[in-house]
Amino acid sequence: MIWLLTFLSCIWLIGAESPFNHRVHNERVIGGHDAQPNTWKWQVSLQYDAYDDALYYHICGGTIVESFYIMTAAHCILSMDPKLYRVVVGEYNLYKYDGSEQFIPVERIIVHPGWNGDLGKGNDIALLRLANPVYNNGYVAIANLPYPGQMLPHGFTCYITGWGLMSDGGSTPDILQVAPINVVEHSVCSQPDWWGSIALRTMVCAGGDGVISGCQGDSGGPLSCFTGGAWTVHGVVSYGPSGMCNQVSKPTVFTRVSSFQDWIYSVLQS
Template structure:
């Protein structure tokens, strides 16, 4: 990965004792605040057994796109071995077991065929087939998707959600964080003063105000936007600046979901 842009998934890990008691160290969306419990019902925590020690560590976010599939970032896939991962749906307080969580193993991982470990080239998207489908408990919900090639206008207000770093030092909120974040149109984000040629049309830029951004641990999570009368997942957190995540003119960059719908539907 490019050092200038990587949102390294291994920073700010959270851990959870299998299957219920959460012993965690976790950080949040920069500039965010506590989300209401289970208000973003498609948000999941992607966790990994990194050290073969029976503990699962939060590495990324993701979105539930069907009862059997989760969408996340390709760079979140640290190993092709599906048995090392699990998905937690219905999660809110990552320190506690609230009874709303569903812990589900991963059966199969499908990374976009054009992903080549270079964030600047795009295609930073992957789908996880769950070992068992999640069930409708009232605390989980399937994400709505944008229409093909849909693009959002400049300054359109969306929400970023996740359990990512609060700053370059880190903090430890116990619950899912959310923050409004404004879209930066491609014509601006692709200028030299912003991300330049690193910003592709298959990406969405949002933020860049020096206050609000995604950060390590938010990777793979959703960009939630109210469009056509309903909340839809328009983006997947992909990259941001090295060092402090909330830098002026260096917004969080998301994989644009509307550019990959044919592939998503073909796989899932």
């Protein structure tokens, strides 16, 4: 796991490693519940082979943004060697092979050029070029993305999905978790008793009610919101508070996808 050095006392990355060999030890969204099967079709499990021994670890979530590309958080990239990663799309139960999954090697890693390892500076976004395309088997879908610069209003309800901690130091479900989570507008999230100056306009804050939040293992996953008549991915899970994940006035912070549209499309078109 990569940790933010300058803000280590108040921030930790929402990205945990868990042993994986299709059966995975991992953790989930706090305050969530089992997702309905075949619902969040753009959700990805990003997995890492730390010892190059064909045993993969679920380290982060991700989003299908094109048949050859996955979007995730830059801090999820533990090595720039693409051979150490694979993605699983169509995943639901990490302990069980359901026949819906596609296991795809990563061919190339593209980290945003503005990422410097400091979460407070933002740019926590990366794209993974796959060795083989995602194919439509009925269990996957390419995510809709927001229009450039789009910002959601305060209190707008979105959904966080992932296999992250369900409580601080808590249990390890096998099923994809989902929870409703309300957007906290920048003018609130950037107040001193919230996230202050490290909450940038290129980020989306959501939660902060002390009940629902992302947590370790959710990093890189989508913030899905029903806007413009369709489900749209507005955020990439980036960071949360140290200690307890679900702290009042310390919402989960996402990279704002609408702030990076030009970069995303430049990569996809290349």
